[in-house]
Amino acid sequence: MSLMTMIVKMSEGLGKTCAIFFLTLLFSLPLGMIVALLRMSKVKLVSAVTRFFITILRGTPLMLQLLAVTYGPYYLFGATVARNKLIPVVIAFSINYAAYFAEIYRGGIESIPVGQYEAAEVLGYTRIQTFMRIILPQVIKRIMPSVTNEVVTLVKDTSMAFTVSYQEMFTIGKQIANSQTSFTPFVVAGAFYYIFNVIVDYVMGRIEKRLDYYR
């Protein structure tokens, strides 16, 4: 198989790679905020339970979580394994990344001085106005570098989908590598991820720059 054929075949999986990437961000970024707020809940039980789930999600391999979400229902309830693996893959990725984002959000929220809440309170801002207008924008600016890190990691992590044979770019590459006993598909995959992350870096850099108008 020529290099060109490999590239063409593998790029057919790029759509699915992008699907995992964008859908995961779409769900995990807001879900992470909900998890962060639960984690910071004044109700001890709520924060303890949330904390427990976060440690599980961060403390076990994403690969296991993918397997658990994809095949768990089959082993537990005899449910049929989803034909479209995109659904369990995105669920597993979104939950896993939400746990990471939650900790980033929490760090950001806790880094805002209490005085900001107090100044807003005295000026009559409601709690929601205070959070949405005063706290959240400052949090977003502070956590951008950490979020960028996670997004870059997510690009590379999409390759984990091969564990459940979801036909994204890396899974296809791995199959070609096996059938052709060639290492070349892995080099191609590496190049794809690298280019993807150059774009991610550029976009995140632009966003960070837009938040540079204040200190």
Added chain:
Amino acid sequence: MAEINSSTGAAPSILSIRSLQKSFDSVSVLRDISLSVERGNVVSIIGPSGSGKSTLLRCASFLEHADGGDILYDGEYALHNGVYAQKAELARFRTRFGLVFQNFQLFPHYSVLRNVSEAPILHGENKDEVHARALELLKKMGLEGREKAYPYQLSGGQQQRVAIARALCMRPEILFFDEPTSALDPELTGEVLKVIRQLAEERMTMVVVTHEMPFAKAVSNRVIFMADGVIVEQGDPKEVFDNPREERTKQFLRVFER
């Protein structure tokens, strides 16, 4: 509330505090604090660090939850025997006072104009009117033309003047200052004290916690000396500064002599 007025028949004090109590983990920080502030007056609060001055202002502005006593604004109970008014009522009380913090607490992601004007706009006031008022206040604070700047671009003295404008834009009846110049370089305290002095001349009602003794003496109608959570002495500034009765006051003021 009748009891306050019946004797004099005068309008109620803008703020009166009676037997205010506050503890942090069983450490008593305010013990039986009583004071009142009349319309158009400036009351200075002095005292050593840790005596409870900030806690007093924070209780009066509902940032701290007092354990006992009364807080009345214009004769209306915000705190009655250690029990606070309903949430909605507290929100209404909040519009009557403003608080200026030691470290400004401007919103760093907002321009000067937005810092000053957003709260009244959120309260439903007309945006153009609020902006006009904000610009007027900024001019008065000596910050004309700085409305588009961000807080980080301003000196500490300028930031504190923005914070004062922000508080004033809410049109409070009484303004609290918690050591407004303590976070400033010495050469910048003057410009902030000057605007507070100007407000005093316009008969703005103010309670100022400060270590600036000459300022307190010159501007206040009354000085309160606090130590260890109690009011040790209060009265006419000239009396308190030149002729303190209590040994504790003399001791405290001696440090500022030279």
